[in-house]
Amino acid sequence: MKRNLCFLLEYDGSRYDGWQRQAGNDNTIQGKVERVLEKMTGTFQEVHASGRTDAGVHARGQVANVHLETEMTKEEAGRYLNQYLPEDIRVIKTAVVPERFHSRLWAREKTYAYWIDMAPKSPVFQRKYIYTLGESLDVEAMRQAAGALRGTHDFGSFCTGKSKKKSTVRTLSSLEIIPYGTLLEIRVTGDGFLHNMVRILTGTLIEVGQGKREAGSVEGLLEEANRREAGFTAPAKGLFLMNVVYDQEIFCHGEEE
Amino acid sequence: MKRNLCFLLEYDGSRYDGWQRQAGNDNTIQGKVERVLEKMTGTFQEVHASGRTDAGVHARGQVANVHLETEMTKEEAGRYLNQYLPEDIRVIKTAVVPERFHSRLWAREKTYAYWIDMAPKSPVFQRKYIYTLGESLDVEAMRQAAGALRGTHDFGSFCTGKSKKKSTVRTLSSLEIIPYGTLLEIRVTGDGFLHNMVRILTGTLIEVGQGKREAGSVEGLLEEANRREAGFTAPAKGLFLMNVVYDQEIFCHGEEE
Numbered sequence: 001m002k003r004n005l006c007f008l009l010e011y012d013g014s015r016y017d018g019w020q021r022q023a024g025n026d027n028t029i030q031g032k033v034e035r036v037l038e039k040m041t042g043t044f045q046e047v048h049a050s051g052r053t054d055a056g057v058h059a060r061g062q063v064a065n066v067h068l069e070t071e072m073t074k075e076e077a078g079r080y081l082n083q084y085l086p087e088d089i090r091v092i093k094t095a096v097v098p099e100r101f102h103s104r105l106w107a108r109e110k111t112y113a114y115w116i117d118m119a120p121k122s123p124v125f126q127r128k129y130i131y132t133l134g135e136s137l138d139v140e141a142m143r144q145a146a147g148a149l150r151g152t153h154d155f156g157s158f159c160t161g162k163s164k165k166k167s168t169v170r171t172l173s174s175l176e177i178i179p180y181g182t183l184l185e186i187r188v189t190g191d192g193f194l195h196n197m198v199r200i201l202t203g204t205l206i207e208v209g210q211g212k213r214e215a216g217s218v219e220g221l222l223e224e225a226n227r228r229e230a231g232f233t234a235p236a237k238g239l240f241l242m243n244v245v246y247d248q249e250i251f252c253h254g255e256e257e
Numbered sequence: 258m259k260r261n262l263c264f265l266l267e268y269d270g271s272r273y274d275g276w277q278r279q280a281g282n283d284n285t286i287q288g289k290v291e292r293v294l295e296k297m298t299g300t301f302q303e304v305h306a307s308g309r310t311d312a313g314v315h316a317r318g319q320v321a322n323v324h325l326e327t328e329m330t331k332e333e334a335g336r337y338l339n340q341y342l343p344e345d346i347r348v349i350k351t352a353v354v355p356e357r358f359h360s361r362l363w364a365r366e367k368t369y370a371y372w373i374d375m376a377p378k379s380p381v382f383q384r385k386y387i388y389t390l391g392e393s394l395d396v397e398a399m400r401q402a403a404g405a406l407r408g409t410h411d412f413g414s415f416c417t418g419k420s421k422k423k424s425t426v427r428t429l430s431s432l433e434i435i436p437y438g439t440l441l442e443i444r445v446t447g448d449g450f451l452h453n454m455v456r457i458l459t460g461t462l463i464e465v466g467q468g469k470r471e472a473g474s475v476e477g478l479l480e481e482a483n484r485r486e487a488g489f490t491a492p493a494k495g496l497f498l499m500n501v502v503y504d505q506e507i508f509c510h511g512e513e514e
Contacts, residue, residue, distance in 0.1 A: 012384075058382075079377070091378075120340070121340075121348075124267050124345050125386065
């Protein structure tokens with residue numbers, strides 16, 4: 001029986017070369033998932049994710065779908081994946097979705113979180129998932145700059161490897177800076193993200209927080225649409241894909257065994 | 258100026274051979290802390306912890322003190338330690354304590370937490386800090402057994418390497434089993450713990466939860482005072498020293514820079 005199966009995935013991206021399969025490279029998350037499914041069904045099928053996370057980036061709520069010919073239930077397929085995937089990639093939930101559903105094309109919004117520590121040393125149990133900046137930041141200035149970034153803009157300054165053909169206009173419905181003691185979470189929701197966009201937004205906001213840029217200068221950056229004008233690309237280790245929103249709920253609430 | 262400095266420490270015990278310094282072994286937490294302090298002051302001083310955690314056991318709230326001859330403030334000493342200690346050992350807070358204060362001898366109660374996952378695969382970001390059992394447990398039966406273990410008893414069945422000379426009577430003021438979805442936290446507070454006591458208590462409670470032992474059989478175990486009668490020693494990776502209580506508060510509330 002051929003069905004379109006959908007998986008809610010979490011992964012610790014620390015030791016991977018990102019989501020996207022690469023020829024001759026066995027160290028991608030997509031490659032690991034596809035290989036287990038090939039072992040399960042005997043046939044290779046491409047797995048589509050909501051977006052490609054870069055090397056070192058983590059996910060708490062990546063969504064991926066695949067058309068599979070199998071007699072297994074979705075729960076059995078999820079358990080099979082969990083059994084054969086490494087311990088740093090896990091299926092949280094499974095769903096059967098309409099045949100035409102596509103994790104990336106149907107995604108309406110995505111949320112990312114970026115974690116910064118203003119203290120010189122990070123909590124040991126989260127040390128691999130936080131960018132340890134070790135420097136106090138002016139959170140109010142960062143919030144003012146964040147306000148200018150919310151909404152619909154040309155984010156051409158906030159992406160690497162921009163193609164001249166494709167639009168760099170995106171809409172950020174939310175961009176918040178949330179302090180927890182010495183930790184800061186930058187949480188951003190948008191209808192789409194350009195390559196490295198969250199990490200460049202974060203780097204730019206950090207520079208505002210350090211006083212290296214004026215909070216009011218960010219509007220000018222948007223007008224420039226020039227990567228060189230924006231801030232540095234914050235390290236991958238602090239970035240998490242948190243959630244992907246579709247027109248309808250894909251996964252039921254509650255824990256799955 | 259000679260002072261008795263006290264540190265609140267957290268560490269990821271995964272890669273260490275436990276707290277206690279060992280001759281010819283550079284891989285203990287006590288050894289790492291003492292070496293940095295020796296570098297700082299030029300003199301070796303023994304650091305006393307509230308208790309020796311075993312290889313692989315973690316701490317969120319270990320307390321350790323040391324008599325130091327230094328002109329540094331306590332904050333400077335804490336920052337120095339954090340700068341030179343590896344990223345998996347961190348000073349959270351510092352205090353100057355009375356000259357006679359001793360982290361172990363003055364400790365009134367300690368709290369440990371043990372984390373078990375009943376699901377076959379654990380959340381990826383906590384995978385190193387949870388014992389992944391992969392099997393459902395009867396929490397009510399475990400709670401009934403826990404009830405029999407609370408209070409003052411001879412815990413001779415729940416320790417390894419028991420000395421005949423020393424008392425194995427201890428008082429557990431609290432022993433709770435707290436479910437969070439498929440995760441279970443066993444949280445235990447007592448006036449003292451024998452070697453491997455929390456891990457053997459945990460192993461015994463797991464066996465009750467699996468139906469391998471009757472909840473009511475635990476009282477008999479206490480009477481036996483024989484290690485062979487109790488359950489297995491649960492793995493170190495799920496165990497955390499959470500908190501040490503003294504007659505007076507040692508550390509001020511709030512974050513320290």
